Amino acid sequence: MKILGIETSCDETAVAIVQAHADPAQRILANVVFSQIEQHQDYGGVVPELAARAHLEYLSPTLQQALKHAHLSLEDMDAIAVTAGPGLIGGVLVGLMTAKALAMALRKPFLAINHLEGHALTPRLSHDVPFPYLLLLVSGGHCQFVEVQSLGRYRVLGSTIDDAAGEAFDKVAQLMNFDYPGGPALEKAAQQGNPKRFDLPRPLKGRPGCDLSFSGLKTAARMVFQNFPHPTPQDINDIAATFQLAVVDSLINRAEHAIQMLSAPVDHFVVAGGVAANQTLRGQLSTLCGRQGLTFVAPPISLCTDNAAMIAWAGLERFSLGYTSDLGIGPRPRWPLTDL
Ligand code: KG4
Ligand code: ZN
Numbered sequence: 001m002k003i004l005g006i007e008t009s010c011d012e013t014a015v016a017i018v019q020a021h022a023d024p025a026q027r028i029l030a031n032v033v034f035s036q037i038e039q040h041q042d043y044g045g046v047v048p049e050l051a052a053r054a055h056l057e058y059l060s061p062t063l064q065q066a067l068k069h070a071h072l073s074l075e076d077m078d079a080i081a082v083t084a085g086p087g088l089i090g091g092v093l094v095g096l097m098t099a100k101a102l103a104m105a106l107r108k109p110f111l112a113i114n115h116l117e118g119h120a121l122t123p124r125l126s127h128d129v130p131f132p133y134l135l136l137l138v139s140g141g142h143c144q145f146v147e148v149q150s151l152g153r154y155r156v157l158g159s160t161i162d163d164a165a166g167e168a169f170d171k172v173a174q175l176m177n178f179d180y181p182g183g184p185a186l187e188k189a190a191q192q193g194n195p196k197r198f199d200l201p202r203p204l205k206g207r208p209g210c211d212l213s214f215s216g217l218k219t220a221a222r223m224v225f226q227n228f229p230h231p232t233p234q235d236i237n238d239i240a241a242t243f244q245l246a247v248v249d250s251l252i253n254r255a256e257h258a259i260q261m262l263s264a265p266v267d268h269f270v271v272a273g274g275v276a277a278n279q280t281l282r283g284q285l286s287t288l289c290g291r292q293g294l295t296f297v298a299p300p301i302s303l304c305t306d307n308a309a310m311i312a313w314a315g316l317e318r319f320s321l322g323y324t325s326d327l328g329i330g331p332r333p334r335w336p337l338t339d340l
Pocket of ligand 1: 010138139140141142165166167169170181182183184187273274275276277278305306
């Protein structure tokens with residue numbers, strides 16, 4: 001079984017082909033991601049209209065590239081899967097209409113996939129992780145703890161009450177004049193810095209539940225930064241290290257709570273989303289899991305950040321169970337996992 005996946009919900013134009021295979025290493029036949037980062041860099045964030053236009057321009061060549069890479073044609077696909085939300089509506093529309101057109105023209109089954117479900121099922125694509133498991137989804141747009149019970153059954157244990165962690169990384173990095181998205185550059189600076197030089201809050205630490213908050217921390221980091229009209233590289237590194245540690249501490253504390261909140265025991269703790277690339281976060285989550293007797297799973301970075309392989313895979317899991325979607329379905333800018 002081969003599934004074509006299309007992802008256009010943010011600033012990545014992505015097309016992938018996955019197949020059912022016992023060996024995870026043999027599942028991805030093509031995984032092409034065209035990142036629009038350069039188009040948005042001057043604005044310090046994703047501009048929805050620019051993104052939608054870029055998706056329109058790049059989706060066709062990205063599709064051609066994926067087919068070429070897999071040495072397959074559209075006729076070889078068993079179904080077409082596409083992100084139908086949540087995300088920036090203009091971009092989602094481009095992907096969704098393209099997928100519907102393909103499905104109609106080729107007379108192939110069609111699957112409208114929730115982007116968050118794509119992230120949530122990725123550890124099954126990369127590592128065959130069995131249900132149920134605990135997921136921390138931590139990216140520029142999303143930040144939540146999810147009890148993944150089975151396909152389509154997700155219990156959100158807690159989520160951010162303001163900014164996503166990646167967004168906070170990007171905003172603080174912007175103060176430091178790092179290019180958007182600044183998370184990776186901030187991590188690099190933090191590696192040279194002293195995380196104890198300043199005092200930053202640990203939002204919601206110790207409070208009941210596992211909700212997260214990063215907006216106050218972001219502001220606190222800005223206040224520290226304002227004390228340095230002419231920061232030296234060491235000042236920048238120290239603020240970066242202090243900020244990164246505060247984010248990680250806060251995520252670890254909330255993760256401890258999330259583990260307590262599970263409705264049934266799990267064996268695996270999984271992290272996904274762009275911020276999962278952060279080595280300090282990975283290290284501390286892995287230590288936490290060791291303490292709690294859980295197996296820590298982090299999919300490869302290329303599958304943690306936005307991609308279409310995760311959408312094709314969610315399509316494959318759904319199609320294998322007999323699900324398909326109606327072609328009448330529209331784009332959904334908001335679409336919580338709990339609605340599945
Ligand atoms: O999942 P993703 O590619 O896109 C969505 O937001 O959906 O995540 C991108 C986010 C950006 O905010 C980026 O700064 C952050 O992930 N990020 C990192 C690192 N690498 C990417 N944040 C901290 N440390 C990193 N190494
Ligand atoms: Zn995402």
